[in-house]
Amino acid sequence: MCTKMDFKKIASGAGTLFNRAKQYTEEMLGQAEKTELDAHLENLLQRAEKTKVWTERILKQTESVLQPNPNVRLEEFLYEKVQGKKPPRLVENDILGQSMIDAGNDFGPGTGYGSVLIRCGQTQQKLGQAQRDFIQSAHANFLQPFASFLEGDMKTIQKERKLLDLKRLDLDAAKTKLKRAKSQPAKESAEAELRQAQTDFDRQAEVTKLLLEGVSSAHAHHLRCLHDFIEAQMTYFAQCNLYMNDLQRQLGSYGLSMGNSVPLQNMERANPSSTTVASDEGGMKAKVLYDYDAANMTELSLAADEIITVYQLPVPSADWMMGVRGMQKGKVPVTYINVLD
Numbered sequence: 001m002c003t004k005m006d007f008k009k010i011a012s013g014a015g016t017l018f019n020r021a022k023q024y025t026e027e028m029l030g031q032a033e034k035t036e037l038d039a040h041l042e043n044l045l046q047r048a049e050k051t052k053v054w055t056e057r058i059l060k061q062t063e064s065v066l067q068p069n070p071n072v073r074l075e076e077f078l079y080e081k082v083q084g085k086k087p088p089r090l091v092e093n094d095i096l097g098q099s100m101i102d103a104g105n106d107f108g109p110g111t112g113y114g115s116v117l118i119r120c121g122q123t124q125q126k127l128g129q130a131q132r133d134f135i136q137s138a139h140a141n142f143l144q145p146f147a148s149f150l151e152g153d154m155k156t157i158q159k160e161r162k163l164l165d166l167k168r169l170d171l172d173a174a175k176t177k178l179k180r181a182k183s184q185p186a187k188e189s190a191e192a193e194l195r196q197a198q199t200d201f202d203r204q205a206e207v208t209k210l211l212l213e214g215v216s217s218a219h220a221h222h223l224r225c226l227h228d229f230i231e232a233q234m235t236y237f238a239q240c241n242l243y244m245n246d247l248q249r250q251l252g253s254y255g256l257s258m259g260n261s262v263p264l265q266n267m268e269r270a271n272p273s274s275t276t277v278a279s280d281e282g283g284m285k286a287k288v289l290y291d292y293d294a295a296n297m298t299e300l301s302l303a304a305d306e307i308i309t310v311y312q313l314p315v316p317s318a319d320w321m322m323g324v325r326g327m328q329k330g331k332v333p334v335t336y337i338n339v340l341d
Contacts, residue, residue, distance in 0.1 A: 019177075020170065026176070033172065034168075035168055035171055037168075041209055041212070044209060044212035044215070048154075051154075055149065055150060055222070062142065062229075063143065066139070066143075091135075093124045093125065093127040094128035094129075097120075097125035097127075097128060098121065100118070100120050101118050101122065101125075102121075104116070116251060119251070119295060122293075123243050130243070134233065134235070137232040141225060141228035141232065145221065145222070146225065149222070153214065153215075157208075157211050157215075160204070160207055160208045160211055164205060164208045167200050167204045170200065171194075171197040173197075174193045174194040174198075177190045177194075178190035178191060242290070246292070246333075249295070249319070251295075283310060283311050284310050284311075285307055285308075285309060285310075285340045286337040286339045287337065288303060288304055288305060288306045288308060288337055290304050291304050294330060297330070300325065300331065300332050302323070302337075306325070307340075308325045309323070309325075310323050310332065310337065310339065311324070313331070318334070319335075320332065320333060
């Protein structure tokens with residue numbers, strides 16, 4: 001059963017809601033004055049609103065860049081809400097790469113066409129992996145912090161701002177009540193209500209102002225997140241450029257054999273020097289910078305950080321040198337090595 005105290009509390013709450021509604025309506029009709037916020041607080045509120053609007057827009061557009069398909073975005077959103085994480089998904093380069101590899105194996109990996117298809121497919125898969133790494137990094141270091149800010153700090157700011165608006169209505173309603181009071185007891189009661197309303201408003205204004213000033217820290221955090229996002233983009237595009245340049249060099253090395261689909265074994269017989277070890281005399285030591293998969297039997301596969309011996313080709317080239325590792329010998333791209341001598 002409700003006590004007498006409960007009825008008084010309910011009646012007081014209803015009276016407060018009525019006074020706020022009345023004050024708001026009279027302000028809209030120009031029949032009541034409205035307390036203006038100080039310029040500093042108003043500027044902080046405007047900055048917070050701009051931060052909210054642009055953070056939401058940047059978040060949405062970044063998601064569109066990472067996943068252009070709106071249906072897939074919706075599916076991932078539902079998975080994340082229900083299961084707490086997005087399902088693993090192949091990107092288009094992965095699918096294209098696998099199709100090329102399957103086609104190359106079907107035509108025959110020993111033919112020029114089949115071998116090139118396999119090489120292209122492997123490169124597409126590398127591009128797909130690079131894209132997945134970029135998407136994962138962007139989600140963890142850019143999208144998630146932005147979303148957390150909107151769901152955390154910004155919602156708290158909006159809640160306190162709404163409470164400030166209510167306290168402002170209470171303050172103005174108390175001012176209006178004091179103006180309309182006729183008798184001395186009514187004036188004294190209205191003055192007491194006004195003092196309390198002013199105290200509540202000033203306290204809420206300070207709380208709101210402290211939260212709004214914290215938006216500067218959010219901007220600094222977002223700036224660091226933006227740097228991380230750009231770094232991830234730079235890494236992604238650099239990897240793509242490296243993979244495509246590598247593929248271009250590999251395709252160039254097939255120049256004479258591709259047109260007639262000559263088996264790779266013929267290339268080995270046509271270039272017996274590819275399996276002949278050269279003497280270290282006149283050679284230079286070089287450190288391998290990146291992994292490299294030989295495109296054909298005339299080239300030498302490399303592993304990052306290993307040391308090999310390199311020589312100038314009989315016909316000097318700006319792009320290639322002859323590399324030797326133990327009993328193996330073949331052309332190596334100069335961009336993949338650092339000559340130590």
